[in-house]
Amino acid sequence: MTAVRRPAWVDGRAVDIGLVGDVVDVNPRAVRTLLEQGHIPVVSPVARGEDAQVYNVNADLAASALAVALDAARLVVLTDVAGLYADWPHGTEVIERLTADELAALLPGLAAGMLPKMEGCLRAVRGGVHRAHVLDGRVPHALLRGVLGRNSPGTMVLPERGSDIPCAGASSA
Numbered sequence: 001m002t003a004v005r006r007p008a009w010v011d012g013r014a015v016d017i018g019l020v021g022d023v024v025d026v027n028p029r030a031v032r033t034l035l036e037q038g039h040i041p042v043v044s045p046v047a048r049g050e051d052a053q054v055y056n057v058n059a060d061l062a063a064s065a066l067a068v069a070l071d072a073a074r075l076v077v078l079t080d081v082a083g084l085y086a087d088w089p090h091g092t093e094v095i096e097r098l099t100a101d102e103l104a105a106l107l108p109g110l111a112a113g114m115l116p117k118m119e120g121c122l123r124a125v126r127g128g129v130h131r132a133h134v135l136d137g138r139v140p141h142a143l144l145r146g147v148l149g150r151n152s153p154g155t156m157v158l159p160e161r162g163s164d165i166p167c168a169g170a171s172s173a
Contacts (some may be wrong), residue, residue, distance in 0.1 A: 001026050003047035003055040021047055021055025023062055026069035064120035068127030075124040077117050078137035083155035097156040100125045121157040132157040
């Protein structure tokens with residue numbers, strides 16, 4: 001992965017927070033080779049910048065960039081919450097599915113912990129991933145239920161309405 005320095009935004013102004021980066025390019029060759037050999041790669045969320053500096057990259061955003069680079073059918077993010085809440089912190093109703101445009105409208109108001117997960121989902125589906133899931137990893141069989149679409153314990157992001165079609169034969173990340 002290649003990254004550029006990512007500032008934090010405070011009161012509408014960019015603030016330098018050190019060696020934090022945002023992925024701008026991914027070469028998936030090594031990961032593809034490992035997958036083809038039957039291995040499960042573990043990817044550390046660090047990336048080198050064009051300035052030769054090594055940047056810490058948010059793991060959710062790194063996973064999203066890798067999913068796009070691998071032409072994955074799905075991005076699955078496991079977390080310890082039920083999904084994206086419709087009215088947090090005032091309610092606990094989980095949004096079961098939404099489109100990229102609907103998510104983009106919600107992003108500015110999200111709490112810090114959910115923001116990178118949902119930003120990663122948005123980047124993934126806008127980058128060609130068919131769907132992205134944020135699943136409650138505390139729920140037994142959450143991954144299986146999420147991928148099969150049966151009572152999914154979390155939130156699914158789709159590129160657009162009507163794109164909720166099976167991803168048969170496509171690769172997953």
